Amino acid sequence: MTTDRSRVAAAHRMLTRLGVTPSDLHDHDILVNSVPTLAEYLPRVIAAAGPGAHRTYGSYWARMLTTWGPLHLDQIAASDIEAMQQDAATRARPRRNTRHGRHAGEHVIAAARAIYNRAIADGLILAAASPAHRVAKPRRLPSPRRALTPQELDQINTVARRSGNDVILDALLLRLHTETACRRGGALALHLADLDTEHCLIRLEEKGNTLRWQPVSPSLTQCLADHTAARGATRPSDQLLRYRDGRALTTRRYDHLWQRLGHELPWVAAQGISTHWLRHTTLTWVERHFGYGIARAYAGHTDSNGPATTTYIKADLQAVAAALAAMTGEPHPLAQQTEQ
Incomplete structure (x- = not known):
């Protein structure tokens, strides 16, 4: 099969406009082939996390492992995270300072971002490919706390x-x-x-x-x-x-x-x-x-x-x-x- 030089040149011009080089495409292929499943990777995230992260995200990581464990990190979509966010907000237990599950939903996104931040740092996925960073966190509401009289x-x-x-x-x-x-x-x-x-x-x-x-x-x-x-x-x-x-x-x-x-x-x-x-x-x-x-x-x-x-x-x-x-x-x- 002969190479159409004009089509190759057009492809190069398109990649240049997108800011992508042929080596970037090669690196992406390597990443795709080596991306682990969530079940394989989550223990590494937990081991690298501090005690504060364990307390805040532990229950959400356990839920993600149950739901998405067999999926590779690049197979989890932003819509999957949004669905879990809504589910966590709905299931949140009423408390004295309840915000109708807003904080629970926010923690789902933060827990997912903690996983993908580690995966990006480890070179397993590209930053632009993180589904957790494509889900916006809910806006923080003003705190009702005040000074007591x-x-x-x-x-x-x-x-x-x-x-x-x-x-x-x-x-x-x-x-x-x-x-x-x-x-x-x-x-x-x-x-x-x-x-x-x-x-x-x-x-x-x-x-x-x-x-x-x-x-x-x-x-x-x-x-x-x-x-x-x-x-x-x-x-x-x-x-x-x-x-x-x-x-x-x-x-x-x-x-x-x-x-x-x-x-x-x-x-x-x-x-x-x-x-x-x-x-x-x-x-x-x-x-x-x-x-x-x-x-x-x-x-x-x-x-x-x-x-x-x-x-x-x-x-x-x-x-x-x-x-x-x-x-x-x-x-x-x-x-x-x-x-x-």
């Missing part, structure tokens, strides 16, 4: 201290989160080595593996030290927050606390108030009284998103301690250093 915060603390099977622990949790604006995961990750009683600091490891020292009031420092001594934390690696029987605290204590508060205070249940609202409350107060830069440091935010000015708006540990001292009415050793 002083009266609301007082009601929550009063009820926590007069009900429940461990009021000392519950009161300590509420105070810890109110003073530090830490996340729940940060509190649960505290170990005895993270408590600096001399300088009234705790070391928080939170979202994105960020690590920072956060000032706490002298009285809270003493309460935390007493708590660890009374509940059996002796080694530096022992978890700081513990049940009365010495077991390390889990997220279930938080769930139990807010369920009880919601039963006693109907407005807590109606608005879906949780520990994260305490973070909003504290950071709003700090921003109103000390400005954005100190509130950003108080929150432990290290991202560079937003206006370029945020690069220059920084606050040191002493400034955060001064804000804490003003909020709690207790002198802090680091805040006193700035006054001298």
